[in-house]
Amino acid sequence: MSDTSRKMDPSRREFMSRAGAAAGAAAIAPGVFLTAPAAAKPLDQPVTSDKRWGILVDTNKCADGCSACVSACETENGWGSAVDSEQRSSPQQKAQWIRKVQIREKATGYVTTLPLMCQHCETPPCADVCPTGASFRRADGIVLVDKHICIGCRYCMMACPYKARSFNHQDLKDQKPWAPRGKGTVESCTMCVQRVDHGGTPACVEACSAENHNALVFGDLHDENSQISQQLKKHGGKEIRGDLDLNTGVRYRGL
Amino acid sequence: MARSAMLRRLGGALTALLLALPLAATGEGEVLPFSNLELAEPQRHFSATQECVEPEDEMRRNHMEYILHQRDETMHEGVRTRQYSLEECINCHASKDDSGEYIRVEDTRHFCATCHTYAAVKIDCFQCHADVPVRESSLHSRQTGASPHRAAQAAPAQPSGMTLQLMAAEDNPQ
Numbered sequence: 001m002s003d004t005s006r007k008m009d010p011s012r013r014e015f016m017s018r019a020g021a022a023a024g025a026a027a028i029a030p031g032v033f034l035t036a037p038a039a040a041k042p043l044d045q046p047v048t049s050d051k052r053w054g055i056l057v058d059t060n061k062c063a064d065g066c067s068a069c070v071s072a073c074e075t076e077n078g079w080g081s082a083v084d085s086e087q088r089s090s091p092q093q094k095a096q097w098i099r100k101v102q103i104r105e106k107a108t109g110y111v112t113t114l115p116l117m118c119q120h121c122e123t124p125p126c127a128d129v130c131p132t133g134a135s136f137r138r139a140d141g142i143v144l145v146d147k148h149i150c151i152g153c154r155y156c157m158m159a160c161p162y163k164a165r166s167f168n169h170q171d172l173k174d175q176k177p178w179a180p181r182g183k184g185t186v187e188s189c190t191m192c193v194q195r196v197d198h199g200g201t202p203a204c205v206e207a208c209s210a211e212n213h214n215a216l217v218f219g220d221l222h223d224e225n226s227q228i229s230q231q232l233k234k235h236g237g238k239e240i241r242g243d244l245d246l247n248t249g250v251r252y253r254g255l
Numbered sequence: 256m257a258r259s260a261m262l263r264r265l266g267g268a269l270t271a272l273l274l275a276l277p278l279a280a281t282g283e284g285e286v287l288p289f290s291n292l293e294l295a296e297p298q299r300h301f302s303a304t305q306e307c308v309e310p311e312d313e314m315r316r317n318h319m320e321y322i323l324h325q326r327d328e329t330m331h332e333g334v335r336t337r338q339y340s341l342e343e344c345i346n347c348h349a350s351k352d353d354s355g356e357y358i359r360v361e362d363t364r365h366f367c368a369t370c371h372t373y374a375a376v377k378i379d380c381f382q383c384h385a386d387v388p389v390r391e392s393s394l395h396s397r398q399t400g401a402s403p404h405r406a407a408q409a410a411p412a413q414p415s416g417m418t419l420q421l422m423a424a425e426d427n428p429q
Contacts, residue, residue, distance in 0.1 A: 041333070043334070043335040043336055044334060044335075044336045045334070046328070046332035046333060046334055047332060047333040136331065138331065138332075138333065139332075140333070144330070146330050146331065147383060148326065148330070171382070172382075172383075174385070175383060175384070175385055176385070176389065177342040177345075177384065177385040177389050177390065178342075180383035180384045180385075181383060182382040182383030183382060185383075193333065194335075197333045197335045198335065
């Protein structure tokens with residue numbers, strides 16, 4: 001049976017055992033770990049904390065005026081311009097799972113653009129404030145809304161520092177079977193969990209590569225040899241609002 | 256005096272009412288409530304060669320338990336087996352109308368709606384989930400036999416004696 005009452009946020013106990021494991025692993029030899037190499041998860045097995053999915057955004061490669069990631073997300077998950085829904089909602093109310101943000105430096109006029117979506121925090125404020133447990137963090141680090149439990153109170157939308165969540169105001173029709181959405185519930189980027197569970201890559205990352213921009217890298221942050229970990233190790237990557245100590249799964253380079 | 260007169264009048268009125276009642280009940284063109292309600296028969300999709308994921312009587316009574324269980328496992332644990340997924344229910348049970356269009360859930364001919372309309376059970380699955388097939392079924396190609404619930408080639412379960420009695424009663428209404 002599935003245990004939906006299980007706490008998803010890391011407790012002190014978990015932290016201590018992880019710290020212990022890290023110390024133990026480090027004691028063997030530098031760079032040598034007692035973990036198996038990454039393999040695709042069998043479909044009938046639950047996700048584990050062996051993996052932590054993340055996305056690294058290189059803002060230097062993110063092209064001004066390109067919104068391929070946003071369109072790809074719309075098409076994949078069936079929101080925004082990809083579907084003929086939310087006709088009666090104002091632009092401010094309409095769903096926005098991922099948005100392009102432009103930053104202009106006042107002194108120099110230098111413009112940076114970047115995609116902003118759910119940052120998949122390790123300690124997500126949305127899950128903290130959720131009164132029903134609908135907002136939760138999966139064992140592999142993906143933050144989701146269980147719309148079966150969501151009562152639509154929108155506390156999570158207020159708690160999120162990234163404005164990453166949207167609320168559905170009207171009846172929807174013809175949703176994608178792999179991305180159910182409905183009136184009265186909150187939704188946000190799922191890191192294309194339906195693709196990730198089948199060993200795939202999020203739609204935004206795929207679209208960015210297809211445009212030859214390669215500004216987005218998806219991978220396992222716990223795997224030392226993954227492309228994302230290698231790049232983070234080499235060039236570093238910042239968290240937006242790092243002062244909040246949320247340990248986000250989405251990192252930015254060039255900010 | 257006034258009280259007895261009132262009682263007499265009340266008695267008269269009651270007698271008149273009782274006499275009038277049978278006349279009203281046998282009136283011409285009378286329609287009983289719900290007697291003109293038309294309900295479509297659920298379309299049968301399964302035979303000896305093609306079974307549902309569980310025996311038919313089991314699915315009739317407990318389909319919601321299977322879907323609920325799968326829902327939590329998929330949502331919270333990322334288990335992506337297709338055995339009891341709602342999408343596969345729809346892929347198999349969806350039927351088309353005369354013009355070749357899939358029947359939507361608002362129509363009482365939709366497989367789920369046939370029973371739920373009759374039983375007056377209001378379900379909200381389809382406020383979020385697709386009520387018609389969108390992509391090809393991957394149930395059989397993805398079924399590896401590693402499912403924790405049921406192997407790919409499980410022996411068909413025997414319905415219990417009580418279930419058989421219930422089924423017989425359903426098939427031969429007295």
